[in-house]
Amino acid sequence: MHAIAINGSPRKNHNTATILKHALDGAASAGATTETVHLYDLNYKGCTSCFACKRKDTKNPGRCAMKDDLTPVLEKIMNSDVLLLGSPIYLADVTGEMRSFIERLIFPIISYDDYNKPVFSGKISSAFFFTMNVPQEIFQYYREFLESHPKTLERTLHGSSEYLPVFDTYQFNDYSKYAAAMFNETHKAKVKAEQFPKDCAAAFEIGKRLAQKE
């Protein structure tokens, strides 16, 4: 039983990484071995439309043919049981690095013969953790699009997939140094002290539950 966390934030010790750490701790509490990959440490690109993965004579069905730092990570994921993805929301979507990573993971296992029959024959349970600055009331504008990510994971990786939105995150270490009058530091500090620990606990439970299911 192996659980792998993919951090799509450039920051290794902030909101997204913290949430992922709790999710991995939950998986570990259920007996999983765990590891974290920070996407911003890697040199890679998104899909380049080479279509090697769609060739009839491909020797590696379901695998991306591009060779770069992401190649061993994608291979590890295919041999894992639980996939935990975390991304800050950048301009109402996941970060560019996370998006490129998803292209490389998912496009090779989408079949152009039959969209409903992905090439991957294994089963990986997954969860997506989205951290964002906006409060919960604004999430309605993001919901439909962000929910498409776990749906895609579920359809292509065959395991269950769920998501946890984490709202109103604390962005800066010191709000007084930034021109950010739209945000009330006192409110942000309160959310960080009261709600964020609950989000971390929820992430722990998700990691634990997914690892127990496998």
Ligand SMILES: Cc1cc2nc3c(=O)[nH]c(=O)nc-3n(C[C@H](O)[C@H](O)[C@H](O)COP(=O)(O)O)c2cc1C
């Ligand atoms: C380039 C950029 C774009 C952002 N766009 C949004 C956005 O559209 N909506 C939102 O709620 N937060 C947005 N944020 C805030 C981050 O999503 C939020 O602070 C997140 O929790 C940061 O995660 P981290 O602490 O792991 O880096 C943006 C931040 C940056 C740097």
